[in-house]
Amino acid sequence: MADIFCDIENLKGVGKAKGEKYRKLGISTPYDLLYHIPRDYLDFRAHVPIMQAELNSSSVLKLTVLHKNPPQRIRGGLVICNASATDGIDTIVISIYNNVYAYHALKEGETYYMYGKITGNFLRREISSPVYIKDGEKVLIQPIYRLTQGLSANVVRSNMQQALEILRSSPFETLPQHILSEYKLPPLIWSLENIHFPESDSAAGIARNRIAFEELLKLQLGMLMLKLRRRRSTPFTMDKNTDMSDFFGALPFELTDGQSAAVREIISDMCSHFPMNRLLQGDVGSGKTAVAAAACCFAVKNGFQAAVMAPTEILAAQHFKTFMQFLEPLGIKVCLLTGSVTPKQRADIRNRLESGEINVIVGTHAIIQKDVKYRSLALVITDEQHRFGVAQRAALAEKSESPHKLIMSATPIPRTLALNLFGDLDVSSIRQLPKGRSPVKTYAVTGKKREGAFGFLRKHLDEGRQAYIVCPMIEDSESDLFAVTTYAENAAKTTLKGYSTALLHGKMKSAEKEEVMGKFSRGEIQALICTTVVEVGVDVPNAAVMIIENAERFGLSQLHQLRGRVGRGKFESSCILITDHLTEDCIRRMKIMSSTTDGFKIAEEDLKMRGPGDFFGSAQHGLPPLKIAGAADVMNLSDKARRCAEELLADDPELNRPEHHALKMDTLRFFNKEVTG
Numbered sequence: 001m002a003d004i005f006c007d008i009e010n011l012k013g014v015g016k017a018k019g020e021k022y023r024k025l026g027i028s029t030p031y032d033l034l035y036h037i038p039r040d041y042l043d044f045r046a047h048v049p050i051m052q053a054e055l056n057s058s059s060v061l062k063l064t065v066l067h068k069n070p071p072q073r074i075r076g077g078l079v080i081c082n083a084s085a086t087d088g089i090d091t092i093v094i095s096i097y098n099n100v101y102a103y104h105a106l107k108e109g110e111t112y113y114m115y116g117k118i119t120g121n122f123l124r125r126e127i128s129s130p131v132y133i134k135d136g137e138k139v140l141i142q143p144i145y146r147l148t149q150g151l152s153a154n155v156v157r158s159n160m161q162q163a164l165e166i167l168r169s170s171p172f173e174t175l176p177q178h179i180l181s182e183y184k185l186p187p188l189i190w191s192l193e194n195i196h197f198p199e200s201d202s203a204a205g206i207a208r209n210r211i212a213f214e215e216l217l218k219l220q221l222g223m224l225m226l227k228l229r230r231r232r233s234t235p236f237t238m239d240k241n242t243d244m245s246d247f248f249g250a251l252p253f254e255l256t257d258g259q260s261a262a263v264r265e266i267i268s269d270m271c272s273h274f275p276m277n278r279l280l281q282g283d284v285g286s287g288k289t290a291v292a293a294a295a296c297c298f299a300v301k302n303g304f305q306a307a308v309m310a311p312t313e314i315l316a317a318q319h320f321k322t323f324m325q326f327l328e329p330l331g332i333k334v335c336l337l338t339g340s341v342t343p344k345q346r347a348d349i350r351n352r353l354e355s356g357e358i359n360v361i362v363g364t365h366a367i368i369q370k371d372v373k374y375r376s377l378a379l380v381i382t383d384e385q386h387r388f389g390v391a392q393r394a395a396l397a398e399k400s401e402s403p404h405k406l407i408m409s410a411t412p413i414p415r416t417l418a419l420n421l422f423g424d425l426d427v428s429s430i431r432q433l434p435k436g437r438s439p440v441k442t443y444a445v446t447g448k449k450r451e452g453a454f455g456f457l458r459k460h461l462d463e464g465r466q467a468y469i470v471c472p473m474i475e476d477s478e479s480d481l482f483a484v485t486t487y488a489e490n491a492a493k494t495t496l497k498g499y500s501t502a503l504l505h506g507k508m509k510s511a512e513k514e515e516v517m518g519k520f521s522r523g524e525i526q527a528l529i530c531t532t533v534v535e536v537g538v539d540v541p542n543a544a545v546m547i548i549e550n551a552e553r554f555g556l557s558q559l560h561q562l563r564g565r566v567g568r569g570k571f572e573s574s575c576i577l578i579t580d581h582l583t584e585d586c587i588r589r590m591k592i593m594s595s596t597t598d599g600f601k602i603a604e605e606d607l608k609m610r611g612p613g614d615f616f617g618s619a620q621h622g623l624p625p626l627k628i629a630g631a632a633d634v635m636n637l638s639d640k641a642r643r644c645a646e647e648l649l650a651d652d653p654e655l656n657r658p659e660h661h662a663l664k665m666d667t668l669r670f671f672n673k674e675v676t677g
């Protein structure tokens with residue numbers, strides 16, 4: 001018999017073509033198939049008499065087939081099959097379109113449970129293309145799966161039965177017995193059987209609970225294992241008495257309390273014998289860069305190198321400028337390395353990194369390429385970490401033996417989620433903005449008010465301020481969304497005639513982008529018409545107005561990030577959200593945006609509206625997506641899963657005991673082996 005990890009094509013009835021369809025759903029083995037959890041169930045027990053079934057909606061009927069008419073071929077090769085049937089009181093017509101196979105399987109005189117749309121009038125009822133099972137079949141609750149064209153519900157169900165059969169023939173359990181008893185969980189086989197073909201409603205619930213728990217447990221195990229590995233000592237222990245007074249003396253401002261606390265925590269981490277692994281979260285504009293610079297300065301004063309990695313070239317260039325400002329006067333050598341430097345410059349930078357002449361390198365992922373070597377890289381900072389995956393995080397860490405790591409994020413995360421997303425990290429939060437900032441005033445309007453919005457924007461340009469206008473698309477498409485290219489052309493001729501404008505989007509060459517950004521930050525451009533390229537970290541304190549077109553296209557956290565581009569200087573700033581999309585959901589988002597600028601609050605609302613499932617499903621955070629655990633599970637089971645993972649690892653830190661083998665393999669599979677490092 002086939003093995004549970006064999007190619008899905010080994011299942012009966014699955015050939016190359018269906019195998020391809022399965023892979024499309026992310027399923028390449030019977031094992032994967034077992035974790036393709038039903039999105040719902042069809043309960044054939046809930047059948048009603050024909051006359052009680054609501055018209056034009058779907059119901060379950062219990063029908064005995066009376067007479068089958070021969071299939072009829074009609075125009076276009078369509079085949080219609082009709083049969084009459086009864087529930088013992090009334091009769092009904094079963095009509096099946098284009099599925100002779102399903103029709104032939106029905107036998108006159110036999111009784112079936114049928115689920116389908118009921119149509120007709122008082123005299124004649126019809127049930128069309130029903131899903132059915134024979135009376136007497138054990139399984140009256142049928143799973144409904146996420147399907148793809150070419151894979152029918154019946155095929156998936158039958159393959160699922162086969163996969164379960166394989167599992168039964170070579171029993172397999174991921175959780176060790178002591179965990180099953182301690183947490184009162186049913187065995188894996190029972191759970192998989194009952195999540196697909198439940199004996200009862202409560203069995204489905206118990207099964208689901210076990211499988212969701214197991215998924216969250218794997219997530220916690222993966223992260224804790226990462227954390228424990230990092231507990232190996234680091235050669236980069238620093239001296240807590242390092243004098244930083246020249247750094248603080250040269251800063252153009254005084255650190256806020258939040259910034260100071262973060263600096264203290266970071267320094268204390270770097271002075272320990274274990275590598276730092278810290279998340280620095282703070283709203284846009286909260287001043288994370290100064291904290292990062294302090295950390296770099298501290299490392300360099302201790303004789304080490306530091307690397308700062310940003311997700312885009314624009315942001316890397318800007319960080320470079322800031323770091324130069326803070327660090328160069330202290331005699332610290334800072335360099336920029338991105339994908340767009342010439343091979344010659346690159347070779348030069350590489351040499352100077354290896355010799356240790358460069359103290360701080362700022363760049364994009366170019367700084368983690370294989371050929372880049374460091375002399376003594378002790379501190380690695382990644383900015384806006386949600387853009388990087390776990391794999392990239394790991395790659396940067398490998399550049400050096402257990403360096404200290406600081407991850408900066410401008411997406412504040414509520415506690416339950418932080419535990420799941422960043423369970424491997426310690427956290428510093430900067431909750432207040434520097435003094436003297438007034439919160440960005442936010443207005444949501446419909447397209448009718450566009451004229452007025454531009455009047456407002458021009459008034460600010462006339463006063464010497466600058467502005468952003470954000471559109472969701474780059475080029476015109478079928479949709480009626482604003483495209484930044486045509487928008488910029490039109491605006492230059494109409495609403496912004498006489499003002500200096502420029503276009504910025506992600507498809508432009510990086511040299512072009514940098515030129516535009518350079519001009520904008522020097523004030524040579526008044527209004528920047530752009531896509532979300534500006535989202536990340538761009539800092540132009542003179543920019544005081546932002547207009548966001550098709551605001552409905554952006555999620556709460558993204559809107560918050562975008563809005564953070566204004567209000568970064570001493571000028572009162574505004575953000576105008578324009579949308580004609582008056583759905584309940586959109587209106588709610590606009591209301592939240594206009595009523596608060598607190599990133600932690602917005603993150604919570606975002607979470608409530610989207611649900612953690614959605615949050616985890618998105619590729620943003622670079623963790624394995626949760627396929628089973630939903631919003632409620634994350635809220636309810638995360639703490640328990642965390643505790644269980646801690647217990648397991650306290651006893652067996654690398655899960656090397658035989659009884660933990662399956663769980664370890666499963667955890668690695670879950671993380672796509674990213675944790676192995």
Ligand code: ADP
Nearest residue numbers: 253254255256283284285286287288289290434
């Ligand atoms: P973010 O946390 O979004 O990365 P930045 O580090 O870019 O924020 O800081 C935003 C702006 O605030 C910058 O112009 C920076 O110079 C300024 N800034 C940072 N800290 C302070 C402070 N303590 N007092 C006044 N201005 C500050």
Ligand code: MG
Nearest residue numbers: 288289383537
């Ligand atoms: Mg920043």
